[in-house]
Amino acid sequence: MSITRRTLITGATGLSVLAVAACTQEPGPRPEPSAPSTAGPPRPTGMVRSAWSTEPFSRGATSFLPIGGEPADRARLSVPVADRLFFAGEATSVDSPNSVEGARASGERAAGEVLRTALLGERIAVIGAGVAGAACAHRLNAAGHDVVVVEARERLGGRVQTVRGGEWPVPVELGALRIGRNQPSAVRDALEELGLSVLDGTTIVRREASGDEIEVDGMREAVLARAREVASEVDFDIPLSTALARLAPLGTDSAENALSETEAAAAAVAELVGARSGALARQISVDPGLDEVPGGWESIVSGGFDSYIESLLEGIDMLRASAVAAVIYDGSGAALRLGSGESLSVNRVVVTVPLGVLQDDGITFEPALPLAHREAIASLGVGALDTLVLRFEEATWAESAHVWLTDPTHDALVTEWINLDALQGAPVLVGIVGPQGVSRLAALSDDEVIDRAMIELAPFFGAP
Numbered sequence: 001m002s003i004t005r006r007t008l009i010t011g012a013t014g015l016s017v018l019a020v021a022a023c024t025q026e027p028g029p030r031p032e033p034s035a036p037s038t039a040g041p042p043r044p045t046g047m048v049r050s051a052w053s054t055e056p057f058s059r060g061a062t063s064f065l066p067i068g069g070e071p072a073d074r075a076r077l078s079v080p081v082a083d084r085l086f087f088a089g090e091a092t093s094v095d096s097p098n099s100v101e102g103a104r105a106s107g108e109r110a111a112g113e114v115l116r117t118a119l120l121g122e123r124i125a126v127i128g129a130g131v132a133g134a135a136c137a138h139r140l141n142a143a144g145h146d147v148v149v150v151e152a153r154e155r156l157g158g159r160v161q162t163v164r165g166g167e168w169p170v171p172v173e174l175g176a177l178r179i180g181r182n183q184p185s186a187v188r189d190a191l192e193e194l195g196l197s198v199l200d201g202t203t204i205v206r207r208e209a210s211g212d213e214i215e216v217d218g219m220r221e222a223v224l225a226r227a228r229e230v231a232s233e234v235d236f237d238i239p240l241s242t243a244l245a246r247l248a249p250l251g252t253d254s255a256e257n258a259l260s261e262t263e264a265a266a267a268a269v270a271e272l273v274g275a276r277s278g279a280l281a282r283q284i285s286v287d288p289g290l291d292e293v294p295g296g297w298e299s300i301v302s303g304g305f306d307s308y309i310e311s312l313l314e315g316i317d318m319l320r321a322s323a324v325a326a327v328i329y330d331g332s333g334a335a336l337r338l339g340s341g342e343s344l345s346v347n348r349v350v351v352t353v354p355l356g357v358l359q360d361d362g363i364t365f366e367p368a369l370p371l372a373h374r375e376a377i378a379s380l381g382v383g384a385l386d387t388l389v390l391r392f393e394e395a396t397w398a399e400s401a402h403v404w405l406t407d408p409t410h411d412a413l414v415t416e417w418i419n420l421d422a423l424q425g426a427p428v429l430v431g432i433v434g435p436q437g438v439s440r441l442a443a444l445s446d447d448e449v450i451d452r453a454m455i456e457l458a459p460f461f462g463a464p
């Protein structure tokens, strides 16, 4: 019998778990930050939050590589079917998945595949008006095809969602808000052309609940490097949590200090990977999973990310609030069956819906997708991330750093706060809720979320 990498992985995971049974697989219950003893800082005057995991047209935040997942699964998902179905979306990007940049590139790639097959003037349906669908439709339209974008929601943008107007002093983002720094970026170029600014938040601070500053990133690189070494010592995939639990104490201090420093750095790594990938440390594979997670700090987009999508879709036929229930295809063409019962006949279809929608059969395919596609869909992971944005009357916080990190050894709901006062002069804080906090966030009422957030923010507001 031949043993494939996948059977090895499945067989070996149980063993690896046994071997480290004494170690922490996932951070257990941690102390919660306690409420400040005196009247706290002024409460926010407004709040918006996302719920990406429960929204029917996202069903998760981003894709990641779990144990057994490989970048090749992304490539398999992107292969056209019968020259009638084409696939785009962040989950199909091998080079920069989980990102706006990767989604854009995937849309361009899929458009190129259609252009190589389609006759001029063909009717092409693009399902989804996120970045991937918009980039794809833009290119097909420019090449002279008759394009229609079919979008389930009333709004455009998908996992780019800007809230603007009303009492918000600046547009705020509930989905993507950062782009890579120090690397060529087609999205950055397009944003700058549209007059949107890209802000480089350079100062970062991490505080523990007492308000004391904790060294940021001091041991992060060392911990990540050691986690990779631990993973390379076995010839099967292991999750990040297993690698972190197997770390020998790093540092030169006393044995006890070195151990607690290592544990704190490991918790910070798990938390940061979670905030970037949406994956818990027990879900994401070290190799190759971590290769896809941006390690550095990224620039923040200001002025409304949704303008980018709107600019790409200008002048293109749109069917909004039109969820596609089924895609029926054969060698001669394709039809979309909408949730409303209506049908739409086209020559070809580009599918850009999120991985979570494909995994949950949010759209059915007739005939069913080939096995390679179905396996690829099942092999990739869907992560959980949310955003919580608070608006204040005034910025009364004491902290001037651009990015604030909470204590990773406490059970904070919000991993990271972005200070729009420092970046844009607006009394607004944008909180990133990692996978450890998403279901807790969903279970809280708005008032409870604000209570919780104000407790966690106390170290950054300074003494009352």
Ligand SMILES: Cc1cc2nc3c(=O)[nH]c(=O)nc-3n(C[C@H](O)[C@H](O)[C@H](O)COP(=O)(O)OP(=O)(O)OC[C@H]3O[C@@H](n4cnc5c(N)ncnc54)[C@H](O)[C@@H]3O)c2cc1C
Residues within 6 Å of the ligand: 050, 052, 056, 057, 058, 060, 061, 062, 088, 089, 090, 091, 097, 098, 099, 100, 101, 103, 127, 128, 129, 130, 131, 132, 133, 150, 151, 152, 153, 156, 157, 158, 159, 160, 174, 175, 176, 177, 178, 179, 322, 323, 324, 325, 352, 353, 354, 357, 362, 363, 385, 386, 387
């Ligand atoms: C909280 C959060 C923070 C993020 N932060 C960043 C960041 O800072 N930087 C970054 O680069 N990336 C970030 N990302 C990832 C980034 O947002 C995505 O990678 C990217 O927007 C995905 O684009 P897409 O076109 O592939 O998918 P989507 O934007 O999800 O577009 C898919 C579209 O398909 C539609 N659809 C779904 N089902 C149907 C159906 N049945 N019929 C018709 N239409 C349907 C959806 O409504 C949606 O409009 C973040 C994501 C989240 C959730």
